[in-house]
Amino acid sequence: MSNALRLARGSFGRVALLDMDRPLVRHAHPHCHVLLKVEGADTQFSVAERVVPLTDESAVLINAWEPHAYAHFEGQPATVILALYIEPSWLGEFRPNWKASGAPDFFPDPVGATNPRIRSLSRILAEAMVRDPGNEAEHERLLAGLMIAVIERFAAWRDTPASLRLAAASAVDHRIRKATKTMRADPGAVTDIDRLASDVGLSRAHFFRLFEASLNVSPRIYLNVVRMERAVAAVAEGTASFATVSDGLGFSAPAHFSRFFHDHVGSSPTTFRTVSALTRDRF
Structure with missing residues (x-):
């Protein structure tokens, strides 16, 4: 049965380390939402009208209020997923126009190819959550590095001023x-x-x-x-x-x-x- 292994919460929003072996219904979140595979089987999510892969080499990128579902297939092995639900106001502290992460087109594509840095930072954050589950300051520090790497690689934040997008x-x-x-x-x-x-x-x-x-x-x-x-x-x-x-x-x-x-x-x-x-x- 799917369950949370660890949870980190703070001004950044929340990060959940999930052990997933059953589908999730179609739903949405009021935050930008990033899904990264930590270990286990490759899997897939339905985002809007597309089914996109979640693998060691690909991240799933979901905009605020974008409908999505976990498309787990019967008999498929479990996957440990790092799920990020990030508050726009927290991201805005890094760059003012990163507040646009609360807009519907912050990520132009629901899937993107990860790089070694993103994969390493994902693993480090997941391990920190397991080893020291109450260390909110350390989790936030690691999450900041990870989200900067994710946004720099995947988001269209340079294309339109945040004020117009919002x-x-x-x-x-x-x-x-x-x-x-x-x-x-x-x-x-x-x-x-x-x-x-x-x-x-x-x-x-x-x-x-x-x-x-x-x-x-x-x-x-x-x-x-x-x-x-x-x-x-x-x-x-x-x-x-x-x-x-x-x-x-x-x-x-x-x-x-x-x-x-x-x-x-x-x-x-x-x-x-x-x-x-x-x-x-x-x-």
């Missing part, structure tokens, strides 16, 4: 902004997407078309992203029971929440909380 990404219809505000305010209370469309003054068909045209994801995927990020924070940082977290996010039963978490995050909530505690309990 401005284009933020041009969202006011009714869609109202819908996303409702979802973020209380994702557990949004139980009927058709009712949400009506509440913002749109027919169902128009709402779905306009939502996906504006944000590149369907309303359901957007809502699941919000629920997933709240779930990750609650499981990693909190002490609330999973039943309480489940209820607060609108799941009808804790078992449904556990399945949702595993299908989106790649780990059971129990294991995710356990590896998160390794970080918190260092001192």
